[in-house]
Amino acid sequence: MELRGASALVTGAGRGIGRAIARGLAAAGASVTAVSRTAAELEALAGEITGQGGRATAFPGDVRDPGVCAAAVARAVEAHGGLQILVNNAGVGSHAPVIETSDEEWDRVFDTNLTAVFRLTRAALPYLTRGGGHIFMISSLAGTNPIAGMAAYCASKAALDHFAHCLMLEVRQQGVKVTTIAPGSVATGFGGEGDKAESWKLQPGDVADTIVDLLRTRDAAHLSRVEMRPLRPPKRA
Ligand SMILES: NC(=O)c1ccc[n+]([C@@H]2O[C@H](COP(=O)([O-])OP(=O)(O)OC[C@H]3O[C@@H](n4cnc5c(N)ncnc54)[C@H](OP(=O)(O)O)[C@@H]3O)[C@@H](O)[C@H]2O)c1
Incomplete structure (x- = not known):
């Protein structure tokens, strides 16, 4: 795909992996619509991108709200003349044994990690x-690797993987590529852990670089799933 002038919508763009993806796409020439709940983070990102000569629109909102999903897509189209790239990145973790998982926590995880993706995708198609x-x-390697004490998160990512695979089969003949990226540990503040900058982890920019590379593959070639791992994680005892 020609990235210069392409319009991209990135969810969860305020920090972590999403911010790196928004920066990477903007540096490659795309116009970015950045979505997350924390307006100040989006404004800072949009200011940084436009200050470097790029194009970015901040769209604060909670992707669990169906109206926000539709309005974010409409805003991207209006601001940047269309939409070619959708990055469903916003996601939340959850650490609790099943017996201690409330209805509210289950819904928070599935509404963010799965249902919002469905709604954004449907609006963008x-x-x-x-x-x-x-x-x-x-997605996450947690979608294929079960983890005790993280059932809601793992199940949401497993469902996301299957949703993405079905979608890929459904839209490929219309010229739409669907790629699932499943990283292992990435150095972000994911799950409220604070910024974990351990050098062995993947960096947010590694995911961003992968997306830009995938966008530059030949039109007729499609990589539908990428698993990313730190090369040298600490050995388990
Ligand atoms: N970090 C890892 O080790 C790792 C590994 C594998 C996969 N992943 C996946 O990578 C994605 C990004 O993770 P990250 O590590 O970058 O996490 P992060 O640093 O916690 O960032 C998450 C981003 O998503 C946004 N977000 C969360 N809930 C939202 C909502 N309801 N509506 C709108 N935006 C929302 C957050 O902004 P607000 O809170 O301001 O809304 C934030 O910008 C997630 O899907 C995660 O499952 C992460």
């Missing part, structure tokens, strides 16, 4: 099918 588009799902 009419634009992505006009001349080619690319949807990225930021």
Whole structure:
């Protein structure tokens, strides 16, 4: 895909992996619509990108709100003349044994990690099918590797993987690529852990670089799933 002038919507763009993806896409010439709940983080990001000569629109909102999903897509189209790239990155973790998982916590995880992705994707598809588009799902190795004490999170990412695979089969003939990216540990503040900058971890920019590389693959070639791992994680005792 020609990235210069392409319009991209990135959820969870205020910090962590999403911010790196927004920066990477903007540096490659795309116009970025950045979505998350914390307006100040989005404004800072948009200011940084426009200050470097790029194009960015901040769209604060909670992706669990169906109206926000539709309005974010509409804003991207209005601000940047269309939509070619959707990065479903916003996600939340959850650490609790099943017996201690409340209905509210289960819904928070599934509404963010799965249902919002469905709604954003459905709203974006009419634009992505006009001349080619690319949807990225930021999943996790937790979608295929079960973890005790993280059932809600692992199940949400497993469901996301399957949703993405079905979608890929559904839209490929319309020229829309769907790629699931499943990282292992990335150095972000994910799960409220504070900024964990351990050098052995993947960096947010590694995921961003992968997305830019995937967007530059030949139109007729499609990588539908990428698993990313730190090369040298600490050995388990
Ligand atoms: N870090 C890892 O080790 C790792 C590994 C594998 C996969 N992942 C996946 O990568 C994605 C990004 O994770 P990260 O590590 O970058 O996490 P992060 O640093 O916690 O950032 C998450 C981003 O998502 C936004 N967000 C969360 N809930 C939202 C909501 N309801 N509506 C709108 N935005 C929302 C947050 O902003 P607000 O709170 O301001 O809304 C923030 O910008 C997630 O899907 C995660 O599952 C992470």
